[in-house]
Amino acid sequence: MKTCALLPGCCCDACSIGGCSLGECGGVVGAAAAAAGPMVAAAASIVKASSAKGKTAAAERDEATKKLRSAEDGYGDEEEEDDDEDDEDDDDYDEDTERGETASSTLSTSSCTGVVGEGSEAGTECCEVVAVGMVRAEPTKPRKKRGKGKAGGGGIARAARSRRVNRGIAFLAISGIISIIVGVLSIIWTPFDLFMNERLKMVRGLPAYEWWRNPPDEVLLRVYVFNITNGKEFLSGKEKLRVEEVGPFIFREKLRHTNITFNDNGTLTYVAHRTAHFLPEMNTLSLNASLVLPNLPLLGMASYLHDASFITKMSFNFFLKSFNAQPLVEMSVNDYFWNYSDPMLQTARQLLPFLVPVDNMGILHTIYQNFRDEVTVYIGPGNGDRFFLIDKYRGSRRLGYWDEEPCDVASGSSEGVAYPQFLTKNFTLLYLRKTLCRVTPLYYAQDVQRKGMLAYRFNLPNNSFDTSEKYPDNSCYIRDYSKEKLLPAGLLDVSPCYYDFPIAASFPHFMGGDLSLFNSMEGLHPENSKHGSYVIVEPITGVPMESRARSQSNLVIRNVTGIHRIGKFNGLIVPMFWAEYNQVGLPWYISSLMYFVVVILPSLQQVVSVVLILLGIGLLLVVLFGCFCTPVSVVHKHWGRNFPRKICLDEEKGDKACITKMCKNKPIIVPYSYSFLDLVPSSRSSSEIL
Template identity: 35%
Template sequence: MKDATSIWAQLSAMVNESPGGEAKSLRRNSSVVVNRFFGNAVPLRADGRPNWSRRIFFLMTIGLMGLVTGCLLLFLQPYEALFKWKATFGPGGEIYEIWRLPPVDLYLKVYLFNITNHEKYINGKDFKLKFEQIGPYVYKELLEHGNVTFNDNGTVTAVPFHPLQFIPQLSNGTEEDIVIMPNIALLSIANVIKDASMITRWGLNVLIRQTDSKPLVHMTAKEFMFGYKSTLVTLGNNVMPSWIKFDRLGLIDRMYDFKGDIETVYTGETDARLTGLIDKYNGAETLPQWPGECANVQGASDGAKFQSYIEPNQTLKFFRKSLCRSAIMVRTGEKVVKGLYSYKYKFRDHELDNGQINPENKCFCRQDFCLPYGLVDVTDCYYGFPIALSYPHFFESDPTLLNAVEGLNPNPKEHESYFYIQPKSGIPVDLAFRFQINMALQDISSIENVDGFSNLVLPLLWFEIGMYELPDYLNTKFFFYLNILPIMQEIAIYGLFLAGTICLVWSVTKILTYRPANTSISSQWLDSELQRKRMNYLNDKPISRNSKKLDMYFNSLLSTKDEEILEPSALEELVNLKEAIV
């Protein structure tokens, strides 16, 4: 069979030789005849226009819309806008509500250092006090930021509440356990009066003898933690009301005394990174206990929420009233906690130095008296008593502190603080804040009954405030916000780019590469089309020699089947006819 295009070339040449308007008429409609006669790859309308033009226009429009929408998503980043909106504190806001009333299990674990050789030490038979760690006594901390007031400068003011609830099933022991602990009242008053006049010291010694106060006393675990009655303290409250303004003494009780405290934090309206961080504590950016930069707490976190959008090498600041200062944290690693990517933080090296290594920490020396490395003097935060903080079991502290006592065994796994923080939201997903409370005594040999305790640092207890995982529903919510939504946005952006590009490329390629396809002839259409043109031709123009032969040829085509037209005989007839016309 002959190529259809070849037949058309010969037919076109013959038609071009037709005289007058009939040739022009046939040429004008030749594209319609050919495309309908030989091709259906790109069907045409009755007027000769491609039938696919509307479809191509539609696809090109879809392609352009996909590219434009993808560019808008890439430029506007709707996920980031949504996340910042949710992270900003406001009435009813999601992250705000988590900060206001954290729906997490926050626990306080307290370990007491029970003295096991008190009689031998008092009698001078042992030269070191021996301590036995007991506990933990576990309490659930019901943290809440109450009495919230939103301010006009992008901050919110609240009163912190930290009520504790004893959890016996998680505790190793009961609050009624009998322990032997240092008499904080006696030792503290002795440390305060040591430099007083002789008459004052004599009066204190008389008071000690009358009350029969001992340096080591029996009491329950609860009394030591949350306050016990002391005749010496009661008398001191009457004699020295300007100093001793209490009649019960307890260390944990003091740690959780938030009465009258006010905390002002950033809402994130002006800077989303600062959401939840402290602007002022008790109306000031600094603590009254310290001078200079040591006093600054602005930009610190109280542990409920840390900074948002944390950079990999960025340091964080942590503040807790029990610490009586802010502390710098550094990133030490990373970890996925229940599907949430998080940075691991710990307190930076030498953070509890008092200027021996880091000169900037010199301001933590109280009244120009610096405690040994690893101790923080928090006297002004604990009744004015000589209380010092360290890491548990004197971890990362001056070795002389550990050598002076027996029974303490520091190790980083149990005694080092850690914080796992989701960097984008600033939400802690696992943390344990660990510190030890000690008595840092100076030379108190001039005071009755306490001469064997001069220049000692006595470990009293250590505590861990921990939140070890987010509740499942909260973890799932953050997993969706932090993991799923960003991926959905990326899929949408690149999906729109890809779909738009494919639609545009396909449309342009279809237009530029179109060629009529070789197909069989539709005889039914051809019969009607040629008959119509023949009749128009005969009615409009006189018959010339060429037109008669064309008419004869068209008639022969009308009487010929589709499959015969492409036979060699038809082609030969066409060639002969062309020669005759010429």
């Protein structure tokens, strides 16, 4: 049987290491051993050979020898083996590298069962251990692996592998440093604070700005009309006025913000435009329904002229007679809302434009015909405590309706779209609604839960429309001409907003009003849960989550003498309609974002910060451990299948690293210096690499 020319005592058909398969076997091996150097010769001297095991073993070895020689001649064919097998060998190589077994320990515990000598006979077996020596491997030209077009050859150069290892270590080090820096910064400047500051900036393209610029269609307008059910009996003096609430008639109020300008002083100027759109799918009542209603032009003009001269009143009586005007009219709901116009009103506007400035008194038409207002609000991180509070309304800090500033000031109020962040329970919300002709205060009432978040409910106090002596703070809403005859408690004069037409605001059904209001008519049933006003605000973000603003418009008919056809309406306050502006909620994407910011983010950011810091520390430890424990060069698997299973290699500093690869199911130690190793194709003979 042939023996290995490089390592005496190891048979060629069993080991095939370092080109052993091409060694001269069966003859004198002294020359080869001498060429291998004194370290190889010394190693060969400690190898023991095993005795022959019979003809069956010899036959198997002959067959193995043929296979090895076939592999040498057809090395390229072996390269076409499956990539899956190569990957499996790579895994074996990695696992064995981590074991870190040393050559010295293997040598001290291994033995060779065969008989070694020059011209070893057939039947000898491969030793389990072959001596370790220092052999400098010459670099070889890499081959291109056939089959799948991947680069192969006898092996991969040490330098290329070393560069990849160094790049990997650098990447881990940089990642660890960045992770620690981000973790520390996220504790100093938390994501929650950054998010809240970005909201204050109202940056174009971000959710806060886009949601405000095009608010979701979540505000519903419900209008209830008071139908007079006993008109003839009332006018004849037989019965008190009886009214019946008819509704709701449901509209959607659409809000648009245009002409948006970011000012240099930390404010934002825009034009708010509101419109109302009827929703047939949500209504059970028709706008074509016919109702008996007060004649607003007749009763309104008569009330306005209550203190006019005798001649003026006589002229007005002649005017009413020419049109046969009656104090009660029957009309459709749609006309009452949008198209309240008749020949008498049109003629009055032509003759007395100072008295009748419009020719359409439809109640919703009057509200929305010119619902465009220029508003300037505070924004920016420096205005967190007054975020989106009004700086100027229509270019002024005042409304321009009332004589005294406390009642006329608009600065510091809100239109209800947004409120300052981090609200407290002591904060007073100032709500500006154009239809109310004033700013109304809302005070904290209770905590509520909405969408899994804690929210504050602010209520409008029941005395908000009371200008009686009991509430002197509201005395500035009393105009000079009306001080002689004060309105009953629960009513607020809003005529300055409607061309001085005698209109008073109140809670629906005169809730909280004077008893005289209830004694003058029938059909009123005030109820706080149905007729009160409130807003529910998430206190951290200041976003309103739900609101109901309810108010009633009433026609004030003063005591009039000398004007006919007003009949029993003289000195009466007649309810016309009441409306509810209801923000029914928030779109799911806004409420979800709020939940993340308010509930999840404050807790999550602490966990993420700690994880980032620990991750960075861990990566740096891995880098330090790798620098001290990872060899400078990493041995790559040889593409051939006849390379030894186990390799123990010497480091330049004396350390050792082992890679196990079975040689006929037996571990073999090859004499290659780790630091200078370049694996060569199996077709290279041992004499060439020596």
